[in-house]
Amino acid sequence: MSEAPLLQVQHLTRTFAGGHRGQRLALRANDEIDLTLGASGPEIVSLVGESGSGKSTLARILLGLDRPSVGRVLYHGVDVAKLRGRAWWQYRREVQAVFQDPYGIYNPFYRVDRVLDRPVRHFRLAASRREADEKIDGALRAVDLRPQDVLGRFPHQLSGGERQRIMLARLYLIRPRLIIADEPVSMIDAALRTMFLNILLDFRDQGISCLFITHNLQTAYYLGGRCLVLYRGRMVESGSIDEVLQEPAHPYTRVLVSSIPSPDPTQRWSGELPEAAVESGSPPGPNECAFAQRCPHVMERCRSERPSHHRVSGDREAACLLFEDVVPAAKATDLDRPKPT
Amino acid sequence: MAAPALVVHGLKVYYHTSRGPFRVVDGVQLELEQDEILGIAGESGCGKSTVVEGILRLVAPPGRIEAGRVLLYGNRAEAVDVLSLAEEAMRRIRWTRLAYVPQGSMNSLNPVLRVREQMLDAMLDHGARSRSECLDRIPILLRAVGLTPSTAEMHPHQLSGGMRQRVVIANSISLNPEVVVADEPTTGLDVHAQRQVLETLLRVRREHRVAMIFVSHDLAVHAQLVDRLVVMYAGQVMEIGPVVPMFRDPRHPYSLGLVASMVRIGGPRRRLFGIPGLAPSPLEWPGGCRFHPRCPYAFDRCREVVPVLQPLEPGRWAACHLYAEGLTDRLAQARREMLAGPAATGARLQEVHAVDQHAAGGEYGE
Ligand SMILES: Nc1ncnc2c1ncn2[C@@H]1O[C@H](COP(=O)(O)OP(=O)(O)OP(=O)(O)O)[C@@H](O)[C@H]1O
Numbered sequence: 001m002s003e004a005p006l007l008q009v010q011h012l013t014r015t016f017a018g019g020h021r022g023q024r025l026a027l028r029a030n031d032e033i034d035l036t037l038g039a040s041g042p043e044i045v046s047l048v049g050e051s052g053s054g055k056s057t058l059a060r061i062l063l064g065l066d067r068p069s070v071g072r073v074l075y076h077g078v079d080v081a082k083l084r085g086r087a088w089w090q091y092r093r094e095v096q097a098v099f100q101d102p103y104g105i106y107n108p109f110y111r112v113d114r115v116l117d118r119p120v121r122h123f124r125l126a127a128s129r130r131e132a133d134e135k136i137d138g139a140l141r142a143v144d145l146r147p148q149d150v151l152g153r154f155p156h157q158l159s160g161g162e163r164q165r166i167m168l169a170r171l172y173l174i175r176p177r178l179i180i181a182d183e184p185v186s187m188i189d190a191a192l193r194t195m196f197l198n199i200l201l202d203f204r205d206q207g208i209s210c211l212f213i214t215h216n217l218q219t220a221y222y223l224g225g226r227c228l229v230l231y232r233g234r235m236v237e238s239g240s241i242d243e244v245l246q247e248p249a250h251p252y253t254r255v256l257v258s259s260i261p262s263p264d265p266t267q268r269w270s271g272e273l274p275e276a277a278v279e280s281g282s283p284p285g286p287n288e289c290a291f292a293q294r295c296p297h298v299m300e301r302c303r304s305e306r307p308s309h310h311r312v313s314g315d316r317e318a319a320c321l322l323f324e325d326v327v328p329a330a331k332a333t334d335l336d337r338p339k340p341t
Numbered sequence: 342m343a344a345p346a347l348v349v350h351g352l353k354v355y356y357h358t359s360r361g362p363f364r365v366v367d368g369v370q371l372e373l374e375q376d377e378i379l380g381i382a383g384e385s386g387c388g389k390s391t392v393v394e395g396i397l398r399l400v401a402p403p404g405r406i407e408a409g410r411v412l413l414y415g416n417r418a419e420a421v422d423v424l425s426l427a428e429e430a431m432r433r434i435r436w437t438r439l440a441y442v443p444q445g446s447m448n449s450l451n452p453v454l455r456v457r458e459q460m461l462d463a464m465l466d467h468g469a470r471s472r473s474e475c476l477d478r479i480p481i482l483l484r485a486v487g488l489t490p491s492t493a494e495m496h497p498h499q500l501s502g503g504m505r506q507r508v509v510i511a512n513s514i515s516l517n518p519e520v521v522v523a524d525e526p527t528t529g530l531d532v533h534a535q536r537q538v539l540e541t542l543l544r545v546r547r548e549h550r551v552a553m554i555f556v557s558h559d560l561a562v563h564a565q566l567v568d569r570l571v572v573m574y575a576g577q578v579m580e581i582g583p584v585v586p587m588f589r590d591p592r593h594p595y596s597l598g599l600v601a602s603m604v605r606i607g608g609p610r611r612r613l614f615g616i617p618g619l620a621p622s623p624l625e626w627p628g629g630c631r632f633h634p635r636c637p638y639a640f641d642r643c644r645e646v647v648p649v650l651q652p653l654e655p656g657r658w659a660a661c662h663l664y665a666e667g668l669t670d671r672l673a674q675a676r677r678e679m680l681a682g683p684a685a686t687g688a689r690l691q692e693v694h695a696v697d698q699h700a701a702g703g704e705y706g707e
């Protein structure tokens with residue numbers, strides 16, 4: 001088609017009336033988010049951030065299950081809200097979801113075969129029953145499942161990992177352009193997780209992009225690519241996952257990274273959790289930094305203006321006043337001393 | 342040496358279905374020492390939750406405890422065999438001596454009750470007599486898990502996942518148990534909440550002197566918390582040992598596979614193996630070593646003879662014929678390969694895809 005990126009999110013805001021946990025203010029679950037995906041070929045982008053930061057809200061909007069309050073989502077340069085008929089149907093086919101516990105999306109009364117049959121019919125992927133069966137068999141084998149083992153079974157007769165892989169087999173059949181994976185690996189063990197992630201890498205090599213939402217930063221690191229850090233609905237940092245995890249710039253990202261459990265029993269956390277990792281009550285005001293209430297580097301101005309995105313280095317950006325006049329090559333470690341204002 | 346806190350011998354738990362018995366836990370043995378945190382790891386479905394349900398005697402039908410002994414010493418010199426207690430006696434020790442945090446319990450708090458009422462009910466239900474003493478205890482318990490006493494006034498939906506999980510932990514220690522069994526208490530939490538829960542467990546152990554069994558499928562969490570680790574596969578224990586040498590030098594090929602599947606941030610970015618092959622069915626476990634169909638180092642004996650847990654060096658046990666046969670150089674080679682090799686799955690997948698893409702040519706979008 002055109003040269004427009006696969007997906008662009010422009011100034012997207014999603015507010016919910018009433019807020020959460022008893023607060024009165026409207027809650028900005030997504031707050032002026034901008035992002036571009038697949039601008040130069042297929043890619044994997046990880047979306048990370050604490051619970052409640054708005055990851056699933058964004059995922060639901062991208063999947064067409066919810067609408068932004070403000071802002072737009074462009075698919076190949078076309079506003080998704082304006083897609084109709086065949087174009088909408090195609091969008092729904094090309095942008096597919098994988099959820100945390102796929103158990104919810106299986107109907108317990110139907111055999112798992114239906115999960116694979118339905119897209120074949122709905123998206124007319126095969127011309128005959130035989131062709132459909134062949135494709136389903138191939139898709140199951142592609143995710144290391146034996147068709148004779150899983151077909152004909154009910155969802156509760158499969159393990160969590162098997163159900164998860166059937167979801168991937170389903171994607172393999174549909175061949176979307178973009179996978180939105182919301183916490184797909186949090187319930188499964190390392191070995192199954194590795195196989196799941198390898199399938200996403202193979203998918204990418206075949207032209208399928210992925211927005212990978214996770215709490216598990218090790219898996220994001222394994223996938224490589226870019227990383228976006230969300231905090232209270234706002235994008236606070238973006239850049240290559242290697243840089244973001246190894247030299248986090250935004251003070252929130254630093255706190256986030258310090259809470260990652262090291263898989264090495266000789267490197268345990270020392271001391272208690274930093275104060276900043278403990279959640280605070282009220283949502284940030286529109287004219288302050290989202291992290292001001294918890295930030296160990298907070299300055300006067302952080303409470304009176306919303307920081308814009310500043311370049312940290314290369315293509316890395318952080319929404320933090322500490323980086324206001326950082327020369328592009330500055331090291332995040334120089335910033336441990338708060339600057340005088 | 343002091344008596345252990347809890348000993349499990351030959352525990353078997355089967356689910357009886359029309360297709361036959363699912364031998365989900367099939368001869369598990371382990372020992373929990375005083376003041377220790379013992380981790381249980383293993384893939385989804387290997388029977389971790391069923392083991393702890395067996396220890397607590399909370400297996401639901403069609404599941405049944407078929408065999409075994411669960412000896413609870415706690416901090417006493419004499420043991421009681423949990424599995425042979427009368428129901429009434431069992432009810433008395435549950436919570437007061439042996440407490441349990443079930444998998445997913447943070448999502449099963451009653452939504453209409455305040456934290457205070459839930460904590461009070463839980464204590465009274467488990468045999469506490471004085472209502473006012475219980476109420477006095479609530480702020481102390483909340484502080485013990487790092488929550489402010491005002492949390493007692495909140496409803497569950499006003500708490501984050503990590504806070505709810507800490508309320509559940511506060512509940513579990515409310516009657517001063519000697520042993521706490523926690524099943525996946527950090528699963529599904531974000532990294533901050535996970536760290537808070539882990540620090541809470543460490544603090545509870547330190548300040549309340551309990552021994553803990555901690556179940557998780559996430560090895561990184563075990564690395565941060567536990568003293569010793571049990572690796573389960575297919576309803577049995579494959580390896581036991583202190584956590585540091587278990588991670589540095591896993592002895593059982595399955596433990597090796599798990600450790601080799603961990604991602605280290607900052608480490609080289611290469612494809613990991615995973616553990617190829619399918620988890621076996623509890624309806625028909627493979628004969629001989631249950632891991633043999635997936636084990637890259639299996640030899641004839643593995644297909645025929647069941648390996649038993651045997652001591653390798655002080656404190657370390659593994660159930661694998663490589664040791665019985667003295668084939669340790671084979672294991673050394675295994676370790677080198679699994680901790681450094683490229684993955685096979687990727688390449689194979691690529692082939693499948695290439696063929697299929699060809700077959701699907703031109704159909705995209707229709
Ligand atoms: N339909 C809704 N109505 C009201 N508030 C909502 C709704 N959906 C989400 N929220 C709120 O929006 C915020 C962001 O929620 P979201 O589910 O997107 O977070 P998340 O980053 O996916 O969290 P988690 O990691 O726990 O899945 C939360 O405070 C949530 O309570």
Ligand SMILES: Nc1ncnc2c1ncn2[C@@H]1O[C@H](COP(=O)(O)OP(=O)(O)OP(=O)(O)O)[C@@H](O)[C@H]1O
Binds near residue numbers: 356390391444
């Ligand atoms: N009612 C039942 N009938 C037959 N099999 C059952 C029943 N309940 C559980 N199982 C089987 O028991 C096995 C072990 O389950 P268990 O919950 O102990 O595993 P787990 O190691 O805790 O897994 P996870 O990491 O997913 O929590 C699974 O294969 C499961 O399918």
Ligand code: SF4
Binds near residue numbers: 636638663
């Ligand atoms: S006993 Fe044999 S099959 Fe089992 S783990 Fe050891 S080498 Fe592998």
Ligand SMILES: [Mg+2]
Binds near residue numbers: 055056057182
């Ligand atoms: Mg979510």
Ligand SMILES: [Mg+2]
Binds near residue numbers: 389390391444524525
């Ligand atoms: Mg379990």
